[in-house]
Amino acid sequence: YKIALLPGDGIGPEIVPQAVRVLQAVAEKFNREFQFQTAMIGGAAYDATGHPLPEETLAVCRNSDAILLGAVGGPKWDNLEPELRPERGALLPLRKKLGLYANLRPAVVNPALADASTLKEELVSGLNILIIRELTGGLYFGEKRREDLPGGGQKAVETLEYTTAEVERVARLGFEMARKRNKKLTSVDKANVLESSRLWREVVESLAGEYPDVELSHMYVDNCAMQLVRNPKQFDVLVTENMFGDILTDLASQLTGSIGMLPSASLGGEVALYEPIHGSAPDIAGQNLANPIATILSAAMMLRISFGLEAEATAIEQAVDRVLQQGCRTGDIMQPGKNRLGTVEMTEAI
Amino acid sequence: YKIALLPGDGIGPEIVPQAVRVLQAVAEKFNREFQFQTAMIGGAAYDATGHPLPEETLAVCRNSDAILLGAVGGPKWDNLEPELRPERGALLPLRKKLGLYANLRPAVVNPALADASTLKEELVSGLNILIIRELTGGLYFGEKRREDLPGGGQKAVETLEYTTAEVERVARLGFEMARKRNKKLTSVDKANVLESSRLWREVVESLAGEYPDVELSHMYVDNCAMQLVRNPKQFDVLVTENMFGDILTDLASQLTGSIGMLPSASLGGEVALYEPIHGSAPDIAGQNLANPIATILSAAMMLRISFGLEAEATAIEQAVDRVLQQGCRTGDIMQPGKNRLGTVEMTEAI
Ligand SMILES: CC(C)[C@H](C(=O)O)[C@@H](O)C(=O)O
Numbered sequence: 278y279k280i281a282l283l284p285g286d287g288i289g290p291e292i293v294p295q296a297v298r299v300l301q302a303v304a305e306k307f308n309r310e311f312q313f314q315t316a317m318i319g320g321a322a323y324d325a326t327g328h329p330l331p332e333e334t335l336a337v338c339r340n341s342d343a344i345l346l347g348a349v350g351g352p353k354w355d356n357l358e359p360e361l362r363p364e365r366g367a368l369l370p371l372r373k374k375l376g377l378y379a380n381l382r383p384a385v386v387n388p389a390l391a392d393a394s395t396l397k398e399e400l401v402s403g404l405n406i407l408i409i410r411e412l413t414g415g416l417y418f419g420e421k422r423r424e425d426l427p428g429g430g431q432k433a434v435e436t437l438e439y440t441t442a443e444v445e446r447v448a449r450l451g452f453e454m455a456r457k458r459n460k461k462l463t464s465v466d467k468a469n470v471l472e473s474s475r476l477w478r479e480v481v482e483s484l485a486g487e488y489p490d491v492e493l494s495h496m497y498v499d500n501c502a503m504q505l506v507r508n509p510k511q512f513d514v515l516v517t518e519n520m521f522g523d524i525l526t527d528l529a530s531q532l533t534g535s536i537g538m539l540p541s542a543s544l545g546g547e548v549a550l551y552e553p554i555h556g557s558a559p560d561i562a563g564q565n566l567a568n569p570i571a572t573i574l575s576a577a578m579m580l581r582i583s584f585g586l587e588a589e590a591t592a593i594e595q596a597v598d599r600v601l602q603q604g605c606r607t608g609d610i611m612q613p614g615k616n617r618l619g620t621v622e623m624t625e626a627i
Numbered sequence: 628y629k630i631a632l633l634p635g636d637g638i639g640p641e642i643v644p645q646a647v648r649v650l651q652a653v654a655e656k657f658n659r660e661f662q663f664q665t666a667m668i669g670g671a672a673y674d675a676t677g678h679p680l681p682e683e684t685l686a687v688c689r690n691s692d693a694i695l696l697g698a699v700g701g702p703k704w705d706n707l708e709p710e711l712r713p714e715r716g717a718l719l720p721l722r723k724k725l726g727l728y729a730n731l732r733p734a735v736v737n738p739a740l741a742d743a744s745t746l747k748e749e750l751v752s753g754l755n756i757l758i759i760r761e762l763t764g765g766l767y768f769g770e771k772r773r774e775d776l777p778g779g780g781q782k783a784v785e786t787l788e789y790t791t792a793e794v795e796r797v798a799r800l801g802f803e804m805a806r807k808r809n810k811k812l813t814s815v816d817k818a819n820v821l822e823s824s825r826l827w828r829e830v831v832e833s834l835a836g837e838y839p840d841v842e843l844s845h846m847y848v849d850n851c852a853m854q855l856v857r858n859p860k861q862f863d864v865l866v867t868e869n870m871f872g873d874i875l876t877d878l879a880s881q882l883t884g885s886i887g888m889l890p891s892a893s894l895g896g897e898v899a900l901y902e903p904i905h906g907s908a909p910d911i912a913g914q915n916l917a918n919p920i921a922t923i924l925s926a927a928m929m930l931r932i933s934f935g936l937e938a939e940a941t942a943i944e945q946a947v948d949r950v951l952q953q954g955c956r957t958g959d960i961m962q963p964g965k966n967r968l969g970t971v972e973m974t975e976a977i
């Protein structure tokens with residue numbers, strides 16, 4: 278299996294190599310072969326080549342069976358023009374060019390960390406929800422412009438578009454995932470106000486007949502934000518458009534109290550991309566402080582989803598559970614009486 | 628003072644009269660005169676006149692010094708065409724036609740109810756934040772259309788617009804409000820992706836010099852949703868655009884655990900509108916079960932903001948605090964060992 282590694286910025290170059298070590302241990306134990314090729318992205322790529330997403334990086338990605346990304350961005354590149362910044366210059370075009378239309382973000386509470394949440398423990402213990410966010414449409418990729426107004430001042434205009442086909446493919450994934458889990462799908466929109474949400478709801482509704490075993494419901498995005506705080510365990514799988522998904526996935530991951538633990542997958546094109554949910558955390562970069570678990574669990578998702586290596590993925594996940602039970606903690610998830618480890622030592626334990 | 632009453636649907640016709648009783652008690656005690664004129668809105672107006680926002684209702688509003696609204700909507704009207712539904716047919720045009728560009732939503736935790744939140748008590752006790760939502764721009768009021776695509780299927784297109792002037796007036800209100808409170812203003816946007824957010828941020832930034840006593844910061848909307856769950860007490864005043872505000876205000880109100888307690892104000896035009904944050908709750912309508920406190924506190928906001936009657940507003944707020952301390956509760960905020968009251972009885976206690 279050929280794996281493209283895109284360490285990126287901040288703690289990215291620390292955590293991606295830790296996931297590689299875990300993959301190498303898996304390779305030995307299960308007699309598999311992983312080939313790694315590293316490429317530059319984000320601020321690091323900009324500094325080296327003048328562009329945050331070099332053509333060569335795209336080629337490496339396209340030539341691989343899966344991609345493991347660290348994180349991009351940092352204050353150093355915040356004042357570049359938008360198209361050269363790590364976000365709009367690298368992350369969004371990478372998603373678009375590779376056709377990664379579905380972002381899967383599980384929000385799972387590890388039993389050892391149930392009291393890490395700011396929510397009361399009974400509300401989140403055992404929480405296991407999956408949010409599927411549409412990732413290549415909507416406001417993110419619509420036309421954007423600025424006009425000078427005759428009386429002075431300016432006007433910013435941007436466009437939100439969705440087509441039947443764009444909604445259908447991600448909604449189908451929602452139904453398929455719900456089928457494999459607890460068979461409940463919540464489609465989130467703002468159909469009482471937005472035309473795109475009305476189309477969204479119609480298309481999702483039109484597929485329901487093909488998945489009679491899945492219980493479908495619709496929820497407005499404002500209510501969904503409330504319900505995630507009020508009673509997150511009511512949900513199984515959620516599916517929503519790009520901007521709503523951006524907000525709701527971050528909200529949901531915060532419910533767990535330990536975003537340093539949460540992986541994600543972006544699917545759709547020929548090659549899928551896996552990355553931790555957390556950012557590049559420039560403030561703790563280079564100090565062996567970062568929690569490598571989200572990246573390690575992203576590698577496990579890769580083994581399961583892209584390579585079908587179920588036993589190997591489970592082995593990683595169980596190793597993570599075990600070291601947490603044994604009391605191993607990085608700084609972000611430290612609790613009284615536990616054993617505080619650095620990035621490298623945590624990986625060794627796993 | 629002339630007050631327009633728009634009871635609306637569901638529990639609206641139960642709670643608005645309770646706020647009127649409280650206002651009448653205030654009138655007697657402080658020797659003021661309030662004149663009330665009732666008008667129809669929402670499903671009730673549609674049923675009676677064929678339109679959810681009759682011209683006469685607008686005239687009553689324009690002819691008053693302030694408006695007190697109950698709630699609109701319900702399953703009965705959900706299948707009407709969009710322009711006749713209570714939301715798109717009444718609530719949004721009312722905001723637009725009256726020029727109510729700023730929606731103020733305090734999320735305040737009453738000391739008697741700090742354990743009602745799903746968040747751990749120490750995270751929310753003493754919470755007092757104010758979110759200001761832009762209410763007449765953005766996606767809500769942009770052009771909307773549907774196209775048939777040549778290959779089959781459809782495309783929905785809508786437009787998000789903001790002008791310098793639209794951002795400036797609501798941002799100024801944010802600075803002014805922060806000045807009267809703890810002098811911290813957080814402007815929420817998605818400037819790493821949206822052009823309208825870049826304009827938003829530029830305009831807010833350009834005003835900062837006029838308010839040197841206010842500490843301004845900017846936050847991305849996805850991070851803000853996380854931070855509201857992680858540590859809500861870090862905030863004082865937040866200001867944001869219409870759609871982000873819709874989501875974040877609902878999220879913030881849910882943090883308190885008692886949205887039956889939360890009032891709101893919509894300002895900007897000649898006449899301001901006050902309403903509870905909660906909806907029309909058709910499931911409990913007509914049973915003397917609704918919590919009247921959010922509407923009663925909305926009336927208090929009206930006295931303070933529209934009429935400058937500070938002592939009168941405070942008298943209402945203190946009465947609410949006192950009955951809660953005495954253990955009076957409606958069903959939605961009931962706790963073991965407390966005294967359960969109906970809508971009417973709670974109002975009498977207050
Ligand atoms: C960095 C930013 C452009 C990005 C997004 O909004 O998609 C991030 O928030 C994410 O969720 O991956």
Ligand SMILES: CC(C)[C@H](C(=O)O)[C@@H](O)C(=O)O
Binds near residue numbers: 715718873
């Ligand atoms: C009912 C709906 C149109 C409305 C909105 O989205 O503005 C509501 O959610 C609100 O917040 O007042």
